[in-house]
Amino acid sequence: MIASVAFRNFKALRNTSLRLSPFNLVIGANGSGKTSLIQALQQLRALAKLPLGDPATVTRAGGSEISFAFDAPHLGVIARLGCVDDAVCDLLRVESVNRADWEEVKVGLATMRSYVFDHAAMAAPAPRESGARLAGDGSNLAAVLARWQRETPAAFDQLQAELTRWLPEFTGIVVPEDAGGVVRLGLKIGDAEGPVMADNLSQGVFYVLGILVLSFDPAPPAVVCIEEIDRGIHPRMLRAVRDALYRLSYPAAMGETRAPVQVIATTHSPYLLDLFREHPEEIVITQKHGHEAHFERLADRADLAELLREGSLGDIWFSGILGGVPEES
Amino acid sequence: MKIAFLSESPADEAVLRVLVEGALKEQPTVASAGYRARGWPNVLQVLPAVIRHLHFNTDVDTLVVTGDSDDSPVHTAAHDAPQYYHPHCRMCQLRAVFRQTSKRFPAAHGRLRVRRVVGVAVPALEAWLLCGVEDSVNEAAWTEGQARGILPYTRAELKLKVYRTERPSLPYEIACAVREAERHRRDLRRLEYDFPGFAALLRDLQEPIPEIS
Numbered sequence: 001m002i003a004s005v006a007f008r009n010f011k012a013l014r015n016t017s018l019r020l021s022p023f024n025l026v027i028g029a030n031g032s033g034k035t036s037l038i039q040a041l042q043q044l045r046a047l048a049k050l051p052l053g054d055p056a057t058v059t060r061a062g063g064s065e066i067s068f069a070f071d072a073p074h075l076g077v078i079a080r081l082g083c084v085d086d087a088v089c090d091l092l093r094v095e096s097v098n099r100a101d102w103e104e105v106k107v108g109l110a111t112m113r114s115y116v117f118d119h120a121a122m123a124a125p126a127p128r129e130s131g132a133r134l135a136g137d138g139s140n141l142a143a144v145l146a147r148w149q150r151e152t153p154a155a156f157d158q159l160q161a162e163l164t165r166w167l168p169e170f171t172g173i174v175v176p177e178d179a180g181g182v183v184r185l186g187l188k189i190g191d192a193e194g195p196v197m198a199d200n201l202s203q204g205v206f207y208v209l210g211i212l213v214l215s216f217d218p219a220p221p222a223v224v225c226i227e228e229i230d231r232g233i234h235p236r237m238l239r240a241v242r243d244a245l246y247r248l249s250y251p252a253a254m255g256e257t258r259a260p261v262q263v264i265a266t267t268h269s270p271y272l273l274d275l276f277r278e279h280p281e282e283i284v285i286t287q288k289h290g291h292e293a294h295f296e297r298l299a300d301r302a303d304l305a306e307l308l309r310e311g312s313l314g315d316i317w318f319s320g321i322l323g324g325v326p327e328e329s
Numbered sequence: 330m331k332i333a334f335l336s337e338s339p340a341d342e343a344v345l346r347v348l349v350e351g352a353l354k355e356q357p358t359v360a361s362a363g364y365r366a367r368g369w370p371n372v373l374q375v376l377p378a379v380i381r382h383l384h385f386n387t388d389v390d391t392l393v394v395t396g397d398s399d400d401s402p403v404h405t406a407a408h409d410a411p412q413y414y415h416p417h418c419r420m421c422q423l424r425a426v427f428r429q430t431s432k433r434f435p436a437a438h439g440r441l442r443v444r445r446v447v448g449v450a451v452p453a454l455e456a457w458l459l460c461g462v463e464d465s466v467n468e469a470a471w472t473e474g475q476a477r478g479i480l481p482y483t484r485a486e487l488k489l490k491v492y493r494t495e496r497p498s499l500p501y502e503i504a505c506a507v508r509e510a511e512r513h514r515r516d517l518r519r520l521e522y523d524f525p526g527f528a529a530l531l532r533d534l535q536e537p538i539p540e541i542s
Contacts, residue, residue, distance in 0.1 A: 271367065278495075309400060312370065
């Protein structure tokens with residue numbers, strides 16, 4: 001979908017670019033530009049919904065600019081965001097040989113979603129009609145699952161089976177609805193009489209459910225951004241998290257025939273990073289020096305093979321050899 | 330016999346269980362806790378703590394440990410000479426950790442020490458899984474390739490042949506790996522012949538459990 005992003009004077013990203021893969025795991029110190037990358041994509045999505053103006057009138061000299069290029073079959077399309085300051089972009093200029101190409105790109109961008117799961121919000125009851133698409137904080141989780149159970153039971157069953165594989169103490173999902181059309185979430189435990197309702201479930205269970213909803217979405221978006229995908233999840237379950245995200249980006253590897261979903265995820269977990277030893281091309285390191293940050297692809301590092309002979313990828317990152325660590329005073 | 334396993338991944342452990350059962354011709358009691366490492370060199374890093382824990386806190390009498398050789402030097406008969414230790418050979422490294430960790434342990438739980446069972450898959454466990462299917466995949470071919478500087482295959486190619494994808498899910502990876510390991514269960518001779526790193530594991534498994542005299 002999105003082939004690359006180039007930044008000029010956008011927050012700490014003063015002059016850097018990033019080639020995007022189907023799957024991208026972004027690592028780096030706090031405040032190094034991981035979230036800025038996702039915010040840039042959100043701004044593109046927001047501005048792409050609006051009618052395009054005259055290119056001559058939407059060019060702003062100086063200032064911040066973010067440029068996007070796209071994968072085939074839209075190689076000729078370039079979208080440039082102009083920003084009023086180093087955080088807010090309000091102009092979109094599109095360079096495309098064929099206007100129809102941009103219209104197709106827009107359709108994909110409109111489906112793009114970003115997630116920062118909030119377990120407290122995910123535990124809350126949700127109005128029945130809010131379940132069309134998982135909200136950015138996961139706050140309508142119960143309504144989404146209820147809708148899947150009603151309308152796409154095969155996807156619901158797949159998700160439920162995967163949940164019980166990840167967390168074998170649970171045997172199923174319940175989503176009772178009250179008279180006012182509000183849905184609550186609960187999980188069944190073995191032979192216990194009643195389910196454990198959301199307010200008594202642990203934080204990690206909600207994060208797991210959020211990831212599974214994205215992974216088994218019967219109508220997934222073209223691009224998914226997820227912050228801190230390892231949060232609240234036991235390190236031994238991170239392989240399952242990786243598999244769930246690969247299911248989106250590489251559906252053929254999982255025996256599925258739908259279109260791939262481009263995934264941009266962030267993490268601070270060396271344990272999760274260890275799982276990408278064989279795919280360094282999927283790792284992006286944000287490097288920050290002073291007030292300026294830039295992106296590097298791990299696979300571009302010439303001595304990577306030699307380094308990996310000496311230790312695990314996560315440990316090598318933590319050591320500082322790869323960069324992407326906090327600066328010390 | 331009560332066995333514990335330590336390997337680079339859950340899929341590797343599933344394979345080891347099948348192969349060890351095949352060697353023993355019986356189903357041993359397996360320690361309930363699953364000990365895990367996060368690939369090499371984490372196996373080497375956590376091994377001393379696992380040995381210590383098993384020795385003092387459990388009645389496990391046998392610890393089966395494997396690692397992939399990756400690009401490291403392959404263990405040879407010359408390494409088995411008394412007092413010899415190759416600093417980069419993973420078999421030598423794993424054996425040395427056993428030796429150094431347990432040499433001063435007092436007897437506990439009715440045995441002198443936990444029996445060491447060590448194997449190294451050259452260059453990765455997937456080579457064992459392809460044994461008998463791909464004639465060109467064997468330890469001698471890899472060692473010869475290392476010497477010539479032209480490796481006969483890559484680890485990624487081996488994985489692709491076993492799993493048919495570069496990104497298998499863990500349940501699928503385990504299912505494929507166990508299916509291939511089951512081919513060997515009844516007759517381990519081909520695997521033993523083609524992969525001395527597996528033959529070493531079998532020899533260790535035939536050693537008696539170190540008991541208090």
